[in-house]
Amino acid sequence: MNRFIPRALMAPAVITLFLWMIVPLVMTIYFSVIRYNLMQPDQTGFIGLENFEYFVTDPSFGTAVLNTLLLLGSVILITVVLGSLIALLIDDPFPGRGLVRILLISPFFVMPTVNALLWKHMMMNPIYGVLAQVWLFFGGTPVDWLTDLPLLSVIIIVSWQWLPFATLIFITSLQSMNREQLEASRMDGANYLQQLRYLYLPHMARSVAVVVMIEMIFLLSVFAEIYTTTGGGPGDASTNVAFLIFKQALLNFDAGVASAGALFAVVLANIAAVFLIRMVGKNLDK
């Protein structure tokens, strides 16, 4: 086998993906240094780094970066912790476990827009929503989730959507536990907590790395959930970087500033990628 064949086999995927990355990137770089507002097509020309300055000094910018990280961090934390608890809970056989598994995994297959609409209207609506009714039943005052706690609401919705994914992977991981080892440790007098600490948790480390990695890839650019529920608001309370770029591009019609923002997102993604390689890359590499 010569060296040519492997390269030829890789070429289609690598070349198309490279084009998919580089063409928009070059265009984005070009747009980012010119004046390009769809509402003022007559005003064009090179303006250097002005778009970047505008994007970075936008009062929403800091909030957007912070929200992006908060959303990413909390959803990963929530799904990993709850996911492993649920996986441990349903690890042993019990009546109806098959059905439980199917019901638990379902939200993962639902499109994000539907999830968001479902929570916005049927769960979190302050008057008709189910949560409001539950609050009233217990004598509390219904919370206007999307207005008063916008970021938390988005975190809840996204966590609910990704929890099944984490759970499913943890269940699979637990099922590959060495049963004889577990039995032996019990013979030696280990209680459940000791087993958890020395057998279950180390065994799950690898699957935690997988969950963190995949969720990081998808959560860094959460968009549909914010677009459908809060629209980034009120103000910029639930705006993340992806949404801020969208706001510049489609609400302010400023393709120049949006492009500058997109380049910033590229940098952010790359920082995350480096972080990711450090954190989980080793864990995945045999």
Added chain:
Amino acid sequence: MTHAKSFPWLHWLRTVVAWLVTLLLFFPLGWLVLTAFKTELQAISVPPLVLFTPTLENFQIVQERSDYMLYATNSLITSVASTILGLMLAFPAAYAMAFFKGKYTKDILMWMLSTKMMPAVGALVPVYVMAQTSGLLDTRTGLVIVFTLSNLPIMVWMLYSYLKEIPNEILEASRMDGATLWSEFRYVLLPLTMGGLASTGLLTLVLSWNEAFWSLNLSAAKAGTLATLIASYSSPEGLFWAKLSAASFMAIGPIVVFGWFSQKQLVQGLTFGAVK
């Protein structure tokens, strides 16, 4: 298992808690399904109705107001086509990376993954301009290309981790016996990676079916997928919960049921072979 035997009550407690947690987590979805069968008035009744006479009215209205079949067909065609195209691109690449590991293989893999981390919205303006100039705006072909490319990194990763598990000796043996690249692929590799191909395909199918951002921005009346159908029910003036639920039900039904049947396959692939 062992603990259940020694403490029967613990086993029952566990069962009850597991069911409670499950029903709680499934509740929103179950509520969506219930609402789809209510009238608009029942849908917003306070306190919420659990018992009611189900009606199919909403499904009828959704079907009449918008051509459900057109959207569903678009969803089906775009997700299946992009899955097949993606597998055709990803498999050779993953194969080359797994069996002819070069100096830059790892870097290429990481680079591929990093393209997935950039928010799609960042590429919106250029991609829109390109789709417009090439006449691919609001066409299924346009969506298929975009779906394929945005899923390609994940597909290469998944297939790579599957192929990596296959011992090189098996392939070498077949080559010794004079197998060509094609017969090696057909008779040795393909049977061994069917599971990997299946789970990669399943995940891509789910991701493409549920893709909303590109569908909303690059397609309209002609190539619109079910995600665009839902969007048309979510505008403030058209806000009817029961109809929205019915439309959602029709949009997610096929893929959720599909997911139920394929969950075992799916999870194997999702973990990149790292969790067994």
